[in-house]
Structure formats: C-alpha cells, structure tokens
C-alpha cells in the first residue's frame with residue numbers, strides 16, 4: 001500500500017508517518033508539508049532518517065499536488081492548526097484548511113484514493129458549548145454544529161461536507177475523525193496551540209505563563225489524548241477501511257483524561273520540580289470554550305478501541321522528550 005500523509009512534518013503527521021512505516025502498514029509512506037510550522041524542520045529530519053520522503057509543497061497549490069505520485073490512501077493531517085489564526089490571518093486558514101481539502105479530494109478522485117481526514121472538536125457551535133453546565137457531560141457526534149464555531153471550525157466542518165459530497169458522487173471511501181486535544185512528544189506547543197506541551201516547556205525552563213480567559217484562574221477543561229493512542233486507532237482504521245468507511249466519529253481522551261489548566265500546572269510542578277509565575281488575564285477570546293470532553297462511545301463500539309495512556313503518561317512522555325532534546329528545542333519553542 002502507498003500512503004500520503006499531508007502535514008507529514010507536523011506533530012500528528014510525523015508521528016503517524018513513522019508509526020505506519022515502523023509497523024509495516026504501508027510499503028511507501030510519503031509526506032507533503034510546506035514546513036511552515038515551527039519545528040517542522042526538526043521533523044523533516046526524523047522522516048529522512050526513517051526513509052520517508054517529504055514533498056515541500058503548499059497544499060493550496062493544486063497544480064503541484066497533481067504532479068505527485070498516486071496513493072491508495074491519503075491521511076489529511078495538514079492544517080493551520082491554531083484556532084486563533086482565524087482572527088489574524090483568515091486567508092491562510094481558508095486556503096490551507098478548506099481549499100487544501102478540496103485539492104486533496106480532486107487528487108483522490110483522479111487516483112481513486114481513500115481518505116482519512118483529521119477533523120476537530122471545533123466543528124461544534126461555540127455558543128452551545130458555552131451553555132454546558134453539567135461538568136460530566138460528554139460531547140457526541142450529534143452535538144450542535146449550526147452556529148458559529150470559528151473560521152478554523154468552519155473550514156473543518158465545510159471540509160467534512162465536501163468529503164461527503166465527493167464520496168457520494170465519486171464513491172470515495174472516507175473516515176472523518178473529530179479529535180479533541182492531542183498531545184505527546186514532538187509537539188511544538190505555542191500560546192494558541194498545543195497547550196500541554198507549552199505548559200511543560202515553560203515549567204521546565206522556569207518561564208512565565210498566563211491563564212487567559214473566563215475566570216483567569218485556569219478553569220478551562222479539556223480532554224487530552226496521547227499521540228500513540230491516535231496512531232493505534234488510525235492503524236485499525238486503515239486495516240478495516242474497505243469494510244468500515246463513510247464514517248464521522250468523535251475521538252478524545254474522554255472523562256478519565258480530562259483536566260483543567262490549573263490541574264495541569266500542579267502536575268507540571270510535580271514532574272519538573274519547578275514552580276513558575278502564572279499571570280491572570282480575564283479577557284476571553286470569542287473563540288475560547290470553557291469545557292470540552294469527547295464522548296468516545298461510537299469509536300469504542302466500532303473499533304473496540306479506547307485510549308490506553310492516561311494524562312500523567314502524556315505529561316511524562318512530553319517531559320522526557322523535551323529533557324533529552326532541550327538544546328535543539330530552544331530554537332523551536334519559545
């Protein structure tokens with residue numbers, strides 16, 4: 001089997017490419033990445049060592065895309081992944097996250113490829129998510145998607161609709177994975193994306209942080225899933241894609257792996273043995289949500305899969321990776 005991973009030099013894409021190669025799931029694994037994310041240069045080296053070729057192409061460049069070889073499967077992990085970029089550079093988000101999917105779909109039609117799409121919990125309406133009062137509530141695939149969700153969320157949701165239209169017309173087999181927060185080694189966290197990795201890095205290097213939004217005390221709650229659990233699930237999906245397809249599912253760490261920023265701070269203190277100054281800023285972004293925990297019932301039932309790594313494993317693994325690579329990482333995480 002020949003597989004193309006778009007965004008292959010990103011956090012998810014690089015880990016998945018190497019996982020597929022090491023587990024001999026595909027004979028050929030190629031990556032497409034324009035290396036725009038900080039840290040992708042470090043990942044392109046990892047790919048090279050694992051004999052995975054990266055095509056340095058912008059996903060919005062349809063002509064360049066159509067010159068690429070034919071693949072049996074495309075796993076679309078390419079995105080401008082920070083929700084807040086929707087406010088600062090909307091063109092970039094639309095061209096990468098929506099036009100990019102459109103281009104990939106055209107390639108899938110030409111080559112008769114299947115597609116696994118990395119969507120997001122951000123397809124759900126911000127207003128409805130903000131109304132959740134019960135902190136045990138789990139968000140399933142039927143949650144409201146009608147109201148605004150950020151331009152990032154809009155692009156993910158619209159990409160999902162495009163995939164379904166293309167599948168209906170051209171019989172493309174697809175799986176849409178709506179992920180909650182993913183974390184683990186090789187995530188180059190920044191203020192607006194990859195908060196677990198950012199929190200560990202700042203504690204390790206005794207730098208300052210801020211709780212931003214809502215009460216300004218770090219009360220936001222998210223469920224977090226380890227990248228190795230994500231890779232194991234995608235392998236299951238690839239193995240069964242001829243019989244299980246045309247599917248949209250929520251995937252996340254679930255209730256057991258849900259955590260507030262405040263709790264994350266105390267875990268980071270224990271693991272790094274450092275205590276840092278955390279400022280408070282109550283100004284809440286239009287795009288922030290106070291709470292999100294995935295309902296994994298559907299994915300569990302279909303694939304007999306559940307996340308194996310707990311939250312502590314995630315933080316410990318990120319810390320170990322950062323500790324070993326501390327000097328190199330200084331260039332990429334600030």
Ligand SMILES: NC(=O)c1ccc[n+]([C@@H]2O[C@H](COP(=O)([O-])OP(=O)(O)OC[C@H]3O[C@@H](n4cnc5c(N)ncnc54)[C@H](O)[C@@H]3O)[C@@H](O)[C@H]2O)c1
Pocket residue numbers: 006007008009010011012013032033034035036037040057058059060076077078079080081095096118119120121178179180181182183
């Ligand atoms: N990390 C998470 O918590 C999370 C959660 C839900 C969904 N997702 C989705 O999973 C996918 C992977 O996320 P990630 O965390 O690995 O993000 P990432 O930023 O680490 O990786 C994305 C990669 O895409 C590349 N890229 C960006 N714009 C490009 C363009 N125009 N052309 C070609 N390459 C481009 C970047 O260089 C980067 O290497 C994304 O679609 C993201 O929206 C991630």
